[in-house]
Amino acid sequence: MKAAAPAAPAIDAASAKRALAALRAAVGKDWVFAGDDAALDTYRDAYAIAPPADTRPWAAVAPANLKQLRKVLEAARRHKLTLWPLSTGRNLGYGGAAPRQAGAVMLDLKRMKRIIEVNETLAYAVVEPGVSYLDLAARLAKLGGRLWVDSTASPWGGPLGNFLERGVGYTPYGQHAETQCGLEAVLADGTVIDTTANGHAKTAHLYRYGHGAWLDGLFNQSNFGIVTRIGVQLMPAPAGYRPYLVTLAAEDDLGALVEALRPLGLDGRLAGRPTLMSLARAAAYGVTRAECQPGTGPLLTDTETRLMSEHALGRWNLYGALYGAEALMDAGVGELENALRAVPGARLHFAATRAGDAAFQCRAALMGGTPSMDEYRTLDWVGAGAHLDFTAVLPFDGDAARAASRVAREVCHAHGFDYCAEFQLEARALRLEVRVVFERDVIARQRAAHAALAALGAQFASMGHGTPRAHLAFMDDTAASYKWGDDALMRSSEAVKDVLDGQGVLAPGKSGLWPGRYAHRRK
Amino acid sequence: MIDRRDFIKGALLAGAAPRLACALPTTRNAAVQVVVDADCLAARHFQALCTQPTQPLGAPLRWLEQLARASSPAAFGLGRDSGFFVVSQACAAYGYRLVYHGEHDFGGERLRHHLRGAHGPLDDLAADLGRAGAQWPSILARAVPRLAMTDDIAMAASHHIEAAHDDARRGHLVSWCLRRA
Numbered sequence: 045m046k047a048a049a050p051a052a053p054a055i056d057a058a059s060a061k062r063a064l065a066a067l068r069a070a071v072g073k074d075w076v077f078a079g080d081d082a083a084l085d086t087y088r089d090a091y092a093i094a095p096p097a098d099t100r101p102w103a104a105v106a107p108a109n110l111k112q113l114r115k116v117l118e119a120a121r122r123h124k125l126t127l128w129p130l131s132t133g134r135n136l137g138y139g140g141a142a143p144r145q146a147g148a149v150m151l152d153l154k155r156m157k158r159i160i161e162v163n164e165t166l167a168y169a170v171v172e173p174g175v176s177y178l179d180l181a182a183r184l185a186k187l188g189g190r191l192w193v194d195s196t197a198s199p200w201g202g203p204l205g206n207f208l209e210r211g212v213g214y215t216p217y218g219q220h221a222e223t224q225c226g227l228e229a230v231l232a233d234g235t236v237i238d239t240t241a242n243g244h245a246k247t248a249h250l251y252r253y254g255h256g257a258w259l260d261g262l263f264n265q266s267n268f269g270i271v272t273r274i275g276v277q278l279m280p281a282p283a284g285y286r287p288y289l290v291t292l293a294a295e296d297d298l299g300a301l302v303e304a305l306r307p308l309g310l311d312g313r314l315a316g317r318p319t320l321m322s323l324a325r326a327a328a329y330g331v332t333r334a335e336c337q338p339g340t341g342p343l344l345t346d347t348e349t350r351l352m353s354e355h356a357l358g359r360w361n362l363y364g365a366l367y368g369a370e371a372l373m374d375a376g377v378g379e380l381e382n383a384l385r386a387v388p389g390a391r392l393h394f395a396a397t398r399a400g401d402a403a404f405q406c407r408a409a410l411m412g413g414t415p416s417m418d419e420y421r422t423l424d425w426v427g428a429g430a431h432l433d434f435t436a437v438l439p440f441d442g443d444a445a446r447a448a449s450r451v452a453r454e455v456c457h458a459h460g461f462d463y464c465a466e467f468q469l470e471a472r473a474l475r476l477e478v479r480v481v482f483e484r485d486v487i488a489r490q491r492a493a494h495a496a497l498a499a500l501g502a503q504f505a506s507m508g509h510g511t512p513r514a515h516l517a518f519m520d521d522t523a524a525s526y527k528w529g530d531d532a533l534m535r536s537s538e539a540v541k542d543v544l545d546g547q548g549v550l551a552p553g554k555s556g557l558w559p560g561r562y563a564h565r566r567k
Numbered sequence: 568m569i570d571r572r573d574f575i576k577g578a579l580l581a582g583a584a585p586r587l588a589c590a591l592p593t594t595r596n597a598a599v600q601v602v603v604d605a606d607c608l609a610a611r612h613f614q615a616l617c618t619q620p621t622q623p624l625g626a627p628l629r630w631l632e633q634l635a636r637a638s639s640p641a642a643f644g645l646g647r648d649s650g651f652f653v654v655s656q657a658c659a660a661y662g663y664r665l666v667y668h669g670e671h672d673f674g675g676e677r678l679r680h681h682l683r684g685a686h687g688p689l690d691d692l693a694a695d696l697g698r699a700g701a702q703w704p705s706i707l708a709r710a711v712p713r714l715a716m717t718d719d720i721a722m723a724a725s726h727h728i729e730a731a732h733d734d735a736r737r738g739h740l741v742s743w744c745l746r747r748a
Binding site for chain 1: 647648649652653656657659660662664670737738739741748
């Protein structure tokens with residue numbers, strides 16, 4: 045059976061034919077997908093909450109290198125195409141591989157998958173967009189495992205795309221915006237820039253700054269250019285590694301734990317990037333909802349109590365790790381135990397007692413520099429599961445954590461979902477990721493999940509919390525929540541867009557930023 | 568030189584799928600690769616299809632790598648939905664399309680199967696499962712070669728089968744077959 049006819053771009057048939065010919069000339073006929081090619085079906089959100097036809101691309105093009113990429117850009121400019129760049133396309137929960145609008149040409153960069161350099165002495169790698177965490181981990185393992193990769197819980201994605209989408213990992217190198225060092229990007233007019241300002245600088249991937257304005261952030265979550273390579277600083281394998289779990293007996297312990305950990309976070313004694321998971325989120329690694337409680341509706345108190353008892357989980361569960369020499373880790377345990385004395389229901393566990401704990405095993409792998417995809421098992425919670433993610437950032441403060449958690453829980457329950465959430469602990473801030481897990485083939489649940497995400501966005505915006513990542517469907521709304529000062533931030537971004545990509549070739553609507561030719565979408 | 572079929576390959580390989588640990592490295596029938604979740608009690612019924620049925624594969628996504636390199640035109644699996652999701656997403660890039668999907672709910676007093684696929688093999692499977700009771704995994708295993716033969720991605724046939732079944736264990740498994748276009 046042939047795939048459904050794709051939406052056409054806003055150009056006539058003859059122009060479209062010429063445009064495709066130009067793309068084929070740029071990359072070769074095998075690497076342009078168009079018409080009824082079923083390959084176009086892979087450029088959709090696997091967790092689509094809108095009919096796939098709404099975002100089906102018109103074509104896809106896959107350059108193998110920078111030279112071909114610049115030819116694609118030239119063709120796009122000449123034929124008035126819009127390109128939607130894609131690294132590995134695994135941004136599941138935020139829209140996956142789909143573009144914002146139907147009719148786009150997917151600029152698929154998976155063929156640009158060179159690990160250009162691994163420097164074991166100075167601990168960094170230089171990668172292209174198509175390199176996944178799995179690829180990088182395999183290369184590092186082959187070199188002897190002296191360096192760790194900091195992977196997300198979705199390691200078929202890659203370091204470049206994850207950095208661009210403000211993703212995080214779980215080792216001490218888990219803040220990916222801070223471990224990126226050195227960046228090459230191509231602007232819409234074909235100009236290639238290296239943000240260290242000198243492509244031959246010996247410190248390009250060691251020291252983040254060149255001379256003058258620092259532009260790396262300009263390309264993060266934006267549509268100002270196409271990032272074609274980045275440097276990624278890597279963690280040397282530590283002398284020792286000791287993952288731990290802190291379980292909390294009661295909801296009220298949440299605020300107390302956050303307060304107790306803040307001093308450790310501020311002065312660097314809270315190693316790595318610990319993750320504090322709600323009961324349902326942690327339990328979902330090992331059991332399904334149907335095994336816990338029949339029917340719909342939030343988990344009952346009895347069910348939660350039984351889950352905690354049978355799986356030795358807490359109302360909240362902090363997954364963290366200590367790194368370094370034994371004596372250093374022993375000291376870290378002492379610090380942690382001291383801090384936990386202020387938290388009545390806290391209990392500290394180590395690997396020896398968590399052998400059959402699927403959540404602990406997965407988190408221990410990720411915190412230990414080993415990619416794991418076992419987090420996907422949590423989607424079995426509802427059978428054929430999918431997820432939409434909402435992320436907010438709030439102060440490292442017990443009251444803020446409690447209040448945010450209460451609101452998020454109420455929104456989830458009001459829309460018929462369990463409260464699957466995690467706080468990711470930074471030094472001064474908490475990233476709250478609320479995961480709305482739903483039955484992906486049930487339209488009513490897709491809609492409810494969509495409504496839940498909208499409600500979360502509205503609630504957290506009204507509480508004054510920022511949103512560092514947004515799902516494709518909510519990018520405009522999220523951007524609108526940053527409209528302080530007569531929308532000066534967006535107006536400034538639009539001004540930059542108009543200069544760097546006046547024709548609006550690159551990713552229209554990315555992060556709510558529309559080019560001038562989409563003036564009707566600008567607010 | 569990378570060919571079109573191998574497109575996207577690198578981003579998908581060499582890692583970890585959700586506990587596809589009992590993925591079976593080679594199958595007796597070269598026409599179909601079989602993967603069964605290690606945690607699934609029904610897995611033993613599929614051992615006859617495999618040459619090394621008890622050998623765990625280690626890093627789970629390696630199975631995908633194997634699939635990609637194998638010349639097998641079809642892949643069959645039984646396990647949790649998350650495993651199916653990961654495999655189907657990854658395999659789509661290699662041109663594999665879903666030609667059969669089954670859901671199997673058991674526990675309490677009822678056993679339910681919901682099957683989708685091509686008429687013919689699916690109709691026969693439905694009839695057999697209607698009589699199978701607790702032996703359903705065995706029936707399903709026997710049906711694998713026929714299910715894997717079809718290349719009809721329309722999956723126009725659908726069957727709901729429900730039977731009395733006394734089993735204290737509660738669970739939900741999915742079976743699936745992907746075939747290279």
